Amino acid sequence: MPDNTPDSPADDTRLVPPPLAPAASAASATSAASEMTATATPPSATDGRSLTERAYDAIKHDIITLRLRPGETLNEAQLMQSTGLGRTPVHQAMHRLSLEGWVVILPRKGAMVAPVSLNDALEIIDVRMINETYCAALAARAATPDDLAAIEAVLARSQAAIAARDVAAMMRIDRDFHLAISRASRNQTLAELLRGLHERSLRFWFLALSTPSHLEGVYEEHLELFEALAAHDAERARQAIARHIEEFRTHILKAI
Template sequence: MGNDLKVNMNEYLPLRDVVFNTLRQAILKGELAPGERLMEIQLAERLGVSRTPIREAIRKLELEGLVLMIPRKGAEVAKISEKSLRDVLEVRRSLEELAIELACQRMTEEEVDALEQTQEVFKEAVACGDAMKIAETDETYHDVIYKGTGNDRLVQILNNLREQMYRYRLEYIKDEDKRQILLLEHDKILKAVKLRRVEEAKEAMREHIDNQEITVSKNIKEQEG
């Protein structure tokens, strides 16, 4: 365990949320590696906080699937497994197809313009090459589609899945060769939405999710090998 964890204090957030965000980012960025044990005392010392917010953060990270509680051993960073990837993406694929179908039918012209603007921001992030920024702008792109469905319950379910998707999203984006493909996929989806072509949009979205599964699955196999 290195000593490079930094707490970014935020006067608007309670300490437990700051600690949670710090540990979450460290896991997503790989600063806390898959399989690494999370020792409350050590983490409290490194972050200069008491054990209580550490314990609360670990509990929340377990709910997100980022941390695993091992009997008689304690907490450790969850490994990315092919099974968990498949489980999450099977659900995501169905929900995203439904979302894009509804968005195609219901998005206002203003919302379509917002999707176009979000794609421009995504392009800029890809050009800069910062993986975290690309992941965030990719997430925002999908958020605009979700909002365009006009279905609050669907948005709520997709938001609940968001945290579990984020790790795979980041893992996909780390593969620099795939970033241009991502851009083209977003363009394809956007074009279909603008033309209100439902089947075309659903097919583009399905391809978008399938490519993510293929790439991340390959990366997992390589890491295990």
């Protein structure tokens, strides 16, 4: 599904640092970028997924990007129209979304988008701070040239997203960037934990980081972290990601 993000001011002309030169082969970087892009956006009708999976991804995408607002009542007929899918896949998708905490089912009243809570956001950030700083240190020690190429391939997508003021695209880049670092840590359990935390952070990301200056700031923080990883400097990587997460906390406190 293509990105449909809120319009952002078009008069911000601040310059963004250019992406770094590839750290490994172009083929490996392109392959990694394609893999992550495929999982970052709602699937199309021809991607081989089931109707239920397509409904789930489309509705979840609209929740994350705030097209469906926190606390908004959900109507299956309207969701059928917006997704272009039938009642059964939409109903099954709603059930899955409720199990994952994206939707609240109200007995005899229907369903609504789960509200957002400042306390929930801060708890997620605290858990990320503990686990993701450790993950970054592991990745700095263990990252191979292919890992660095995959991470840098994600970073290279930032320029187009920033130029277009595309908040949803930059949000997915942020997620993919962190997932690539998790893979480089060589700790599968930790990577799975962080994947769940990042998924839960996505709505807060969209709430807090929706201005052009924030998009550029995120890119600069990513670049600082990548340079630490490329230098295999575990302590520098730990500090860089701690600052990145702390900036997220600061913006969340202002937004909610």
